[in-house]
Amino acid sequence: MAPYESDDNTNEDLRTGRRKAARYVVPVAVLGVAAATIGLVPAFAGSGDPDLPDITAQQLIEKIAASDVQQLSGTVKISTDLGLPNLGGLENSLGGGMGGGDDSGSSADPSSKLLELASGTHTLRVASDGEDKQKLSLLDKAAEYSVIHNGDEVWAYDSASNEAYHMKDSSGAAEKGAKDKADDVPATPGELAEEALKAADDTTSVTVDGTAQVAGRDAYKLLIKPKASGSTVGAISIAVDSKTGLPLKFTLTPASGGAAVIDAGFTKVDFSKPAASTFDFIPPKGTKVTEGDEAKHEGKVDRAQPKGGEDLGKEFQGLNVIGEGWSSIAQFDTGGEGMPSESSGAGDAGRFLDSLGDHVTGKFGSGTVFSTRLVNALITDDGKVYAGAVTKDALVKAANAAK
Template identity: 70%
Template sequence: MAPYESGDNTGAAEVDDLPTGRRKAARYVVPVAVVGVAAATIGLVPALADSGDPDLPKITAQQLIEKIAKSDVQQLSGTVKFSTDLGLPDLGGLENSLLSGATRSGDGSSADPSAKLTELLTGTHTLRVAADGPDRQKLSLIESAAEYSLIHDGKDVWGYDSKSNEVYHGTSDQDGKGGKDRKGHKEELPATPKDFADEALKSVDDTTSVTVDGTVHVAGRDAYKLLIKPKQSGSTVGAISIAVDAKTGMPLKFTLTPSSGGAAVIDAGFTQVSFAKPAASTFAFTPPKGAKVTEEDDQAQKAPGKDSLKPGKDSLKPGGDFAKGLGGDDFAKGFEGGDGFTVLGKGWNTIATFDTGSKGGVPSGSAGGDLGGFLGSLGDRVTGKFGKGMVFSTRLVNALITDDGKVYAGAVTKDALVKAANAAK
């Protein structure tokens, strides 16, 4: 069956009153708060799964969310196909270099997870994953002639890039839930259907519709489909479909389709999965002979100073965790904590804005020379009560940079950004 099917949701109950705000997901379980509020607000009217293959018992949206929350899969191994299509222009591979370079400095290791895992932001990838409780996980990015592995074994976190024969070594935090990057931030880049499902459920509030949308086979297992859709217009998110394993409650597949239609923006799903205990050797790692080993503490000393991360300085990287959540308040609140960042709107239409302090906007056309022509080809000039500016668009996240140096960004349409800029004027 297709990764996302609208189906007939007649009789499906909706989540209308879940509270807004950020919710911290546990590594293996959706927060209990989500379950409690869901039980109180979804209602008791059965949301029948559409007829299809497999033929599973009836289930409500409330029950399916509870099933995800109660899922406590500690041991698994499998293969995940991971595809992203943000609609970025073809830069001949330059985009990957820019994404990786943005998180590295000086002599940073190519095995640093904060650099390597950004490759997941473009294209289609094959991942092998394994877990044995909270203290042992392994994720391997399989490439045509190389492999990158991120291994958490007790207190040790190892990154190994076979292409460059480089190793990155760090330590996990005290609660044993993963490693940290060179700036002390936990490595939490979503990579599995479970990761994305946790983020999507954080965005569920009174601006969101949640229904059961039939059944599906994923990696040879029977699953229900949970469908999440913004009620508001103006969001670039069309729908989120989560295939939930009927037996364990673990998300097996995550698909985000844009409101503009077409291929999925994010499609992550298991092609093979086993819930047997992985062999202990899966998580054992010893640096290969001749490999260059970079220690976390050594690389931290080479990290850029905090002033370089402020708006208006050399980098426009916001404070806090960038783009937390897949939409709604969590997206914009990921910018909070950076100097000058504010949040406009609510729900799936929230927009983060800040002032770069730089006048003149983005150079374009002949006035900007070759650079201006290049940037002009990537963005669209817009005008409004706010003045003039340029919108840079992807299929999920859009950003408006005005000529007076203000930036408006969010998982919203170009028109929504212009409207926000006009209102703020």
């Protein structure tokens, strides 16, 4: 099946379709779990290309937007390769503070799982039965971490520590609070696809790139690529179920080549109604239970919630976006000095930070670029920060232009 280019004359139609797709929420996005990135190996290898009717990019975007899958169960395999060390032990090295079993919170709090899912490979079991019943289980060797949403109750349970986190509110505030945590970072192929479609504008090429089979389902592949150079994003491929319109797989490859940075996909999926017992949960005997409202009343910080505008304004002066589309760069002033370095007399800490970044100079002065395979950040010696999914040269150019 040949690719179908989007026509520049249909940009308004595409934007309309993308706005619809931006409202699309995958039912398996279980409340309370945030994941930075997701993956599978290798994408579509050996699964064959089904023969499906021709479809345009606009029609496929509309198919995603119109998708209304309410019932399903399945397995999602997730991984990421940002070029960073495994972050699972970072919390301990920073002295806790994220609820990992210390006195400040519960290890079952969904926000405490974010760093674990930010690197490596993980397997999730998911189930959904409408808007009021979802379950996600993170399988890790002999342990299991689950988040269950059933009506007005949300439970999160960590079998490794035998701790549970519970929220209940008939007004829906518990559901909203848990969902806010999940929405901080996309966690499923559908959520990742939604974010990618939001970013697709006139700086983007959107095409249909053939077909594939994912988890035994025939799918179309939607290919999204930046038109201009300078972005670290090479391409985004979204496998869309040909019958339901549900995104089954999401793959982001870097402009530098090599393995995917983000790769998310179902390995098994079933669209029949899950058993009602799937969403039942009773804490095992001896479980330490933390109530969500208790943490708030005791003055514990909700680490998953962003700070208010005033707080952000104090910490990041003059937040600004340079450029547009895939090459946009966030620029702000920390209001203080740059990162400590060996040359600034910071000793071992400075040497460690120097080893993580590249020293750069320009009209702006000097600073350090910290790089991943996707996002790069330049921190100048006078405390200004330039960050985005762009190359190191693009950051230096932006800093020079702003000087």
